[in-house]
Structure formats: structure tokens, C-alpha cells
Amino acid sequence: MSTKPFKSIGIGIAYSPNLKANLFEAARLSIFFGAKLFLIHVGKSSEDKTNMLSIILKSFEKDHLDYEVVFKTGDPVNVILSTTQEKKIDLLILGAVQRERIVKYYVGSIARKITRQAKCSVLLLIKPSVERVPCQHIVVNGLKDPKTEQTITSAFYVAKQLKAGKITIVEEINQDQISIKVDDDKSLRRATIMKERIKLREHTRIKEIISHIPEDCTEHKTIKLQPIFGKKGYSIGHYAQIMRADLLVMNAPTKMTFWDRLFPHDIEHILTELPTDVLILQ
Missing domain, CATH: 3.40.50.620 (HUPs)
Structure with missing residues (x-):
């Protein structure tokens, strides 16, 4: 960075x-x-x-x-x-x-x-x-994407410069990743185990990203990892709103592969009803 x-x-x-x-x-x-x-x-x-x-x-x-x-x-x-x-x-x-x-x-x-x-x-x-109005809590997306490491690193830099004490990294996980139909105790238990495995995998990925960030940007910060199973864009926007975050940091969608196909479904949720100030990083 x-x-x-x-x-x-x-x-x-x-x-x-x-x-x-x-x-x-x-x-x-x-x-x-x-x-x-x-x-x-x-x-x-x-x-x-x-x-x-x-x-x-x-x-x-x-x-x-x-x-x-x-x-x-x-x-x-x-x-x-x-x-x-x-x-x-x-x-x-x-x-x-x-x-x-x-x-x-x-x-x-x-x-x-x-x-x-x-x-x-x-x-x-x-x-x-x-x-x-002091910026105290920043929420940043942690979705699996080539831009995410740079986005999270930049979010920590912003937090340092604005003296924000708390950063929450939201791992939006598509519900489709849990391909188990829950209709009894056994399938519920299998679905729960699968969810925990996905959470662990996501946490490990994000912790690896954080380990590469300069220490002067991470020290004295309360860092929270928050997995959410739901619709991308809507889930993180809703989370930022209910947590009363001061700033939401997002990846800019990638041209053709992400922007053109998914913009109306992802970032559009944020732009239609802004939950807070939003920083979209290129």
C-alpha cells in the first residue's frame, strides 16, 4: 500500500x-x-x-x-x-x-x-x-475478491488518520454455500457444522490479510470479524446501519466481471439507501 x-x-x-x-x-x-x-x-x-x-x-x-x-x-x-x-x-x-x-x-x-x-x-x-463529527467505527467488506486485501489495508490507514478506534470486517457469505436442506435435527446439525467451517475458513483468510498491514495502522484498534450469511451489498449495508457505523468501506466493483453483471444487485443496495457515509475504493 x-x-x-x-x-x-x-x-x-x-x-x-x-x-x-x-x-x-x-x-x-x-x-x-x-x-x-x-x-x-x-x-x-x-x-x-x-x-x-x-x-x-x-x-x-x-x-x-x-x-x-x-x-x-x-x-x-x-x-x-x-x-x-x-x-x-x-x-x-x-x-x-x-x-x-x-x-x-x-x-x-x-x-x-x-x-x-x-x-x-x-x-x-x-x-x-x-x-x-468524530469517526469512531469503520465497517469494511471482507468478501473474497482480489481487491479486498487493498481495501482492508486502506480502511486501516483511514482509521489511523481519522483516529477511529474500532474496525469491523464483515465477511458476507452467500447462503448458497450451505447446500443442505434443513428438515430435521440431523440436517440442522450438519448445516450448523458447515456454517462453522465456513466461518473458520473466512476468519483465517481475513487474519492473514490483517497480518500484512503495518503495525502502526493496527495498534490501539478494536478489530472485530463479523461473518454474515445473506445477500451481498444488502447484508453489509444493513449491518453498518444497525451498528451505527460512521463509515462503510467497500471495494469498487471490477469492470465486466463484477460491475456490469452484479452492480444492480450489490452496490445498488448501498446507493439506494445509504446506511452511513460510504467510501468506495478503486
Whole structure:
């Protein structure tokens, strides 16, 4: 793992009531990760807009915040995606939308398109705040996938930088792996033994991954391994919600093999009703 997986952070900004909260969240993360911040505005530049941003971010001068404003006209999706590539942005921050009258968040159509097409990692924020809300509990996927080791390693790095004390690694296990029809005590016992064997196998795999992570990222952390038998995407999202996790970290689906075929069934569960802030890692 690179010692700094996020060297540059981008955020699409609109001059809306959430502007200050979004800027504060992005600025704090840039400082925590030692990254340059790119503020991407879809529209023409103006002195008034630049001055407003400068005034809002003035309180971060003491932290030596390094930022650049990018003004660009065009289609919002194309502008943000092209800017992330031109500026070599590693992490793109997008805001979620609250459904009317109910406290449930989802990814709006523009953000959803960007999330699907982005070549960099994406952080979806559901409740940006001017005052920092400490990140205490991170949930990360531990599914068997070539990207998972990097995802778990990056989750520990994020936990270290944000000073989160607890990490739960969720091993989502497809119910189909237990190919026993339970209709009596004997078959129930066989199914239970099979479940325990699968749990042991998954725990061993995850512990091996953790053993490769730098010690300075794992020390002083409460680490929990949580196997869940159920539907991928939905299970981990539901777990993160009931455990009131502050951040859910997921693999970005792999093109063609995972993304195109399984996106509507896996990540879509997360994007339709965000359980918390979600970091999707490339």
C-alpha cells in the first residue's frame, strides 16, 4: 500500500446552503490525509465566487490547506469526471440527497452516474457538518475478491488518520454455500457444522490479510470479524446501519466481471439507501 493512498482530493461544489459544510468536510479530510484539495465548480469563474470560497476556507489557513479552484462549463457529469482525470484526483467527494420528510439518504442521479464511471475512489457523504463529527467505527467488506486485501489495508490507514478506534470486517457469505436442506435435527446439525467451517475458513483468510498491514495502522484498534450469511451489498449495508457505523468501506466493483453483471444487485443496495457515509475504493 502507498503510504499516502490519497494524495489529491476533489469535490464538486455548488453555491448552495450546504456549501460551507461540504467545504469544511473536504478541507478537514485533505489535512488529515496530507492531500491537495481541488474544488470543482461547473460554471463560469468569477471574482465573487473565488472570494467566497477564500473567506469560507480562511479558518484552514493555519493548517496550511493546499487547494485549487477549477471552473469549467459543460455537463456536470462530464466536467467532474474529466477534471478528476486531468488533475489525477485519488478521492472524489460527493454529497447524498435526503428523501423528502424521511431521514433516508440516497445517491442522486448525477452523483450515481459519477460514482459508476469514476476511475478514482469515491466518498459519499450523507450529512456534511461544519463542526467535525468524530469517526469512531469503520465497517469494511471482507468478501473474497482480489481487491479486498487493498481495501482492508486502506480502511486501516483511514482509521489511523481519522483516529477511529474500532474496525469491523464483515465477511458476507452467500447462503448458497450451505447446500443442505434443513428438515430435521440431523440436517440442522450438519448445516450448523458447515456454517462453522465456513466461518473458520473466512476468519483465517481475513487474519492473514490483517497480518500484512503495518503495525502502526493496527495498534490501539478494536478489530472485530463479523461473518454474515445473506445477500451481498444488502447484508453489509444493513449491518453498518444497525451498528451505527460512521463509515462503510467497500471495494469498487471490477469492470465486466463484477460491475456490469452484479452492480444492480450489490452496490445498488448501498446507493439506494445509504446506511452511513460510504467510501468506495478503486
